[in-house]
Amino acid sequence: MMPFRAQIHKNLEKIEDYQFKIIAPSHGPMYNKPDFIINAYHKWVFDEPKNIVVLPFISMHGSTRKMVDCLVSALAIKGVKVEQFDLSVTDIGKLAMALVDAGTIVIGTPTVLTGPHPVVAYAAVLANALRPKLKFASIIGSYGWGTKVVETIAGLIPNLKVEIIPPVICKGQPREVDYQALEKLAETIAQKHQENGFK
Ligand SMILES: Cc1cc2nc3c(=O)[nH]c(=O)nc-3n(C[C@H](O)[C@H](O)[C@H](O)COP(=O)(O)O)c2cc1C
Numbered sequence: 001m002m003p004f005r006a007q008i009h010k011n012l013e014k015i016e017d018y019q020f021k022i023i024a025p026s027h028g029p030m031y032n033k034p035d036f037i038i039n040a041y042h043k044w045v046f047d048e049p050k051n052i053v054v055l056p057f058i059s060m061h062g063s064t065r066k067m068v069d070c071l072v073s074a075l076a077i078k079g080v081k082v083e084q085f086d087l088s089v090t091d092i093g094k095l096a097m098a099l100v101d102a103g104t105i106v107i108g109t110p111t112v113l114t115g116p117h118p119v120v121a122y123a124a125v126l127a128n129a130l131r132p133k134l135k136f137a138s139i140i141g142s143y144g145w146g147t148k149v150v151e152t153i154a155g156l157i158p159n160l161k162v163e164i165i166p167p168v169i170c171k172g173q174p175r176e177v178d179y180q181a182l183e184k185l186a187e188t189i190a191q192k193h194q195e196n197g198f199k
Helices: 001-013 034-046 061-078 092-099 118-130 149-156 176-195
Strands: 050-057 080-088 102-108 136-143 167-169
Touching: 001 034, 001 118, 050 061, 050 092, 050 118, 061 080, 061 102, 061 136, 061 167, 061 176, 080 092, 092 102, 092 118, 102 118, 102 176, 118 149, 136 149, 136 176, 167 176
Parallel strands: 050 080, 050 102, 102 136, 136 167
Antiparallel strands: none
16 A cells, blocks of 8 residues: 555545545455554554654675664664665565655665676665655665675665665775774664654
8 A cells, every 4th residue: 555645644634524434445344343444544644754764674794784783873872773684585565565654765785797786786675665754864785896786775765755865885895984884874774764753
């Protein structure tokens, strides 16, 4: 339902004044407890994003993984909930569900043939199609000699109306300066979530 939020919004307003006992959709089961369904739609459509970062990532040789671990710990210390998805084993439906409430997406990828790893590109395309309520996005990852990972991912997510927080891309294994940049990224995300009242 995520991409149809605007239409659902209008339709929820239309039915506000009606008293009804049953919801009989054009397909699927009938519901005799309409409040349960209507309340769920209200939550999905009207609620602000939550204090959650969704972090889909993959790592071939462990560098991006180290960056992910650092960012996750730094965010946790700052009270931000993180849902991380190792895309080599993730059920993509679970990633889609996590996107319903998240305030920020951070995409973690090594550079492969100048762009993101293909499974990361797939996850980015999915997030773009779902148009979740996300307000912020960033990218972290490692490269070897030359990368266009940030530009490529940015081009894959035009539907996401997000503010991009400066990415952290490092050469090879992350070093002290990269860990500091990840700490800073966590701080910025926590601050933006707080300023926006994400609970
Ligand atoms: C198949 C393959 C393609 C790669 N292509 C590039 C590339 O185009 N540009 C680059 O800078 N590094 C490239 N690399 C190097 C990786 O991005 C680099 O080793 C990175 O540190 C891996 O991160 P990871 O440890 O998280 O997997 C490639 C590596 C592999 C295995």
